[in-house]
Amino acid sequence: MNILLKSVTIVDKSSKLHLKKRDVLITNGAFEKIAPKINNPDSRKELNFKGLHISQGWFDSSVSFGEPGFEERETIENGLKTAAKSGFTAVAVNSNTNPVTDSKSDILYILSKASHHPVSLYPIGALTDQGTGENLAELYDMKNAGAIAFYDYQKPVKNPNLLKIALQYTQSFNGLVIAYCNEDDVSKNGVVNEEVSSTKLGLKGIPALAEELHINRNLFLLEYTGGKLHIPTISTKKSVELIKNAKSKGLNVSCSVSVNNLILNDDALIDFNTNLKLKPPLRTDADKTALINALKEGIIDGVTSDHNPIDIEHKNVEFDNALFGSIGLESCFGALNTHFCLEDSIEFLTRLKVVFGIESSSISEGNKVNISLFNPNVTWKLEEKDIVSSSKNSALLGQFLKGKPLGVYANKKLILN
Template identity: 60%
Template sequence: MNVLIKSATIVDSKSDFHNQTLDILIEKGIITQISKHIANPKKYQEVKLDNLHVSQGWFDSSVSFGEPGFEERETIANGLKTAALSGFTSVATNANTYPVIDSSADITFIKSKSKDHAISLYPIGALTKSGEGNDLAELFDMKNAGAIAFYDYQKAVSNPNLMKLALQYASNFGGLVMSFPQDSNISGSGVMNENRTSTSLGLKGNPTLAEELQVSRDLFLLEYTNGKLHIPTISTAKSVDLIRKAKQQKLDVTCSVAIHNLLFTDEKLTTFNTNFKVKPPLRTQKDIDALIEGLKDGTIDMVTSDHNPIDIENKKIEFDFAKYGTIGLESAFGALQSVFTLKKSIELLTKGKKRFGIESNGIVVGSKADLSLFDPKFSYIFSKNHIISTSKNSLFENSQLKGKSYGIIANNQLVLN
């Protein structure tokens, strides 16, 4: 693939070209020239777009595609198309399929489905067999097959000894263990944040204590084992404090937050819109403020869309029985920019790669072209027309967003909206 990008503002704080508007020549997937004006005698395809900006390719550490088993929610092919058109060049996919991705053969299957695609797909293997929390899955074999981490998606490992063994065993081969921050014995059948709002709505509450107890337990286990832990999608102020202290103790821990937990409070559930039924639940403004501060000071390492397509049959039903989850790839960039500056938004969309062992390619001559293309100024109301996913369960519908993706250049391919 040979492409000439014209008049693009480069957003890459580690590049000498940061904040400069330049042409970028890409030949056979490699950046061969960056300059104020590049001629095009070979008649390569030119990319000229309004207010075009480029950055290193974005990465999402928690994406769910239904295949295999739940293709009515999303297929891998359409999921990758959605990610690419949303500006992501790499995604880590969760194991919440049917059957659950818990063996090397499963990892090989998932990787084969993404072969030759512009997007790089990195499978996360289940931590326990069938994701049931009873016995460890084939962690080492899955690692060798290409799994980048191990996680029972949105399922807490209630047995502390099993989590201890997982951290100890995975440390032998540098495996990254992920633990969902929720004590299910405390959360019980709660469907939203336990607060004044849940009481007024008559819905069972899930207290912040459920998350904080689990985070605290896992950090104690991490300290004991000297393992390697990632805590996905924290949602409370105290969780931020606990992880901040753990990092000060030099424990090998990272964490993420779902973008929607940075924008919406539990008061959004007063309409009983099941798209706002997510896990962990939407919390309070105090929690949001702490999460944002945690991202600013580096306590929270990355953001995720926590993209989780759910078919209409499992969403358009009574709130108590609706499944948890929202799609988020299409709205991720525009939502993030409503909270942070452009520079910080791009940093948060790219810095998770290192933790998951994914190569970063800077915007420099000689580097592999792994680029996200976007317009950071474009303002719009997000609607169903902007949804590419098969499922339409977005809690960002009717929200004002700032910034849109044009597409990506990655793996020697150009994908544009």
């Protein structure tokens, strides 16, 4: 689609046009011309929204869609539509489907379902057969089929030798291993952060120690084996310190944080809202502050929405019995932009591309167009009517957010809200 963007503010630190207001002419998926004023050359579609901004396309490194197996939670088609309307041009999709995405054919199936869409879908293959944690899955075959990384979603690798072998084996084809960190024997049956709030609520806690023990073990393994390790959704102050120390040693380790752990703390659980039953759990205000500082310093590589749709039957129950998880694509940008400056918010949504080997293209004449469209100045309240996802289990429902995504232009296609 050929379009003309009128009076748009460009947010792209890699471009000489950063924070400049320009007209942008897009032809055949490329920036044909960027100038202070451009006359419409051929009566093409014009976008002239008040407060329109663009940036390099946003990337979410941890998104769950239900298909195959849990289509009642989310289909790939509707999930990609949700991502586009939330401003994301690329998403890495977890393997927590039924059956688990653990083979070449599974990867090809998921890619085929997304081939027509402006949002690029990058499958994450399971690290182990059926996600059971017992034997490595067909990692090399999945990599060749298009898997971007290997991860048993929110399941820690209990066997240290298995993780050791995975880190050694994947070096032969530059594979990325993702390892969720939680010591199950320490956090057993826990549902919220183990702290004063869990005592007040009478709910069993998940100690920060459970995460930190596993991070420490996995970093020891990485130091021994080499390879590339990504630790998703860290949540504690001590975890930040451990990863900072590992990076100072030169280890090839990266990490992300869930937007929920940046915005909320465990005080929010006072109403037993099951949408706030998350993994990792909401931690203390001190942990939240440490995560924010680490993100600004670059110790944490980027932010994920950790979008995880859960159907109402598994959320509208007692807190102990509810499934973990929250959707987050629709609210991710607004939540970040409420608490961080605009430039930082965009950086946090694009920085993980480097970790996952995803191409970036600056906003400059002649370059390929892969952009997010948004208005950073609109304040709005997240309500159920704003949720495109099939499931409505948002931890930020009812929150006032600053900044609203307007859509994307990518793969020569435009989707707008």
